Amino acid sequence: MAIFNLKKREIECKVVFYGPGRGGKTTNLEYIFKSFKKQVAGEMVSINTEGDRTLFFDFLPMGLGKIRGCDVRVQLYTVPGQVKYSSTRKLVLRGVDGIIFVADSLEVRREKNMLSLKDLQSNLKEYGKSIFKLPLVLQYNKRDLADQGIPIMTTEQMAKDLNRQLKVPAFPASAVKGEGVGVTLKECVKLTLKKLQKEFQWAK
């Protein structure tokens, strides 16, 4: 549910980074904040939640066009992984327009990935949304760990685990190095805007 701000002639939508704890959600967002400075509006809000930090900032996508003559502002959030942060999760997920699921390539995190995706599905359901209908992009993060000899899953295996039913775009990434971060975000914002464009078309 994007917000149409008539005063500013701006459409505000929400993209949320979801995924298992310590999977690299915040690293993704920090990299975006640092590397796309020109497209960031305002400061980054960082909340120390147990296990993971919760981040938020406004992002102005460029070169992706306007919707019906309005500028687009994307609110980027990470969701705290811990179950107890239900109030935060509720606020973040309510009215979400697009999701980037950051999966951890570490072999030992295989189950955590699947549980988190399942959790996302049930959380979305609570807000009346279907994981199959919402713009969603997967990211297989921490590919760089292979270089250090740490056992990681192949992207094929991860696709089998996580993307067999969803069939959404997926990208390998190394958020600490910044690889794959931009392309993941761009794809998700593109899908989100496309969806919004379609919705606003109907409203015509």
Add this chain to the structure above:
Amino acid sequence: MKKSVVLFGNLSFLGIGDVMQLLGANASTGVLRVISRYAPEPAFIYFVKGNPVNAVNGPQQGLDALYTLFGWQEGEYEFLLEEVKAERVIRKSRMGIILEGLKMVDDGQIEVFGPSDTITRQVSSMYSSELGVDIPILKGPMLDYTYVVDEEDFFDGEIIVEEGKHGNWIWVILEGIVEINKDTKQGRVPILRVTDGSFIGSLASFLMQGNIRTASAVAVGNVQLGVLDSQRLAQEYAKLTPGFRLFLSSLNNRLRQASEAATDLFAKADKTENELKGKQTLIAQGEKYDKLLKIIEGEAVLVRPTDKGKIILARLGKEDFIGTLPFLEMGHEPGNASIVVSKNFQTEPIDVDRLQDEHDQLSTTLKNIIDNVAGSISNTSLVACNYKQKRG
């Protein structure tokens, strides 16, 4: 420009965080006034161009005051469009405040008060009695100090109120724990423990049904009590409509019944089987039921199943109400008990909206007392079940 309310709403629908986002997106300037029946005073948040610049909640100011409001999950707000002269003391970004506030709620750093939709929400902890039966410790709502006219201290073990004696004082617990118990042939039986914000003494004090105490109250550890302005409460009571007084009287009856059920089950004097004979179920536990009825003939019993069989929590008769109370949670029918009625049972509907309107207009203290009675009913019933489970 004249002050005007431009937005009005309910916190249970759109919380503080959401309202702040809305006002932020609109870059609004004005004052958000928030009221809750759990808070003695309204709170205020001042916005300039969509950003909160200051807030007041009781003695607290600024960011601290603003954070406390994230714990208000029930209440109402109105936004007044006006020039804001308040000093800018909050400099943190709007989203930063919202995310931090919600995080503090989830971390338990902010006290949350709101609908008591579950029995446990009102209970601060459980106390395991000598008999190995869990007795809940019931916490009361936030209290309005303007109703406290005097303070009294009681020491550990001291009897505050004695069953069977006369008296109509009502106290509120400022600090400490008080055990409510009843006399039986087998000694004193604890039926509930109450702590900060709970009331001692009953609605019966106003109801002119005689002022004999129906249970004893004993200090557990040192206790500080506030004596309530009974004259002021009595005056308020006198202004109530007959319908509302009848409702209070029936509510009080329920509490007495629930206490008796607990003592009976403790004494193993369970007559459930016999009493249910020849009666039929009117409201089944868990059924969706939204009516409120007044009994005009016959009798109704309130039944709850336990692992050791069904138990009767209350016996209701002429002029008692049964059904769903949208503004009060007693932990009884329809969610947590069934209603079984006699053959000659007859009722007439009660206008729930009118009852609720009158309830909403009561003073915070009277509302708190009623809320506390409902909490006592639900928790005493829980104790009754525990006695049944333990003692068969």
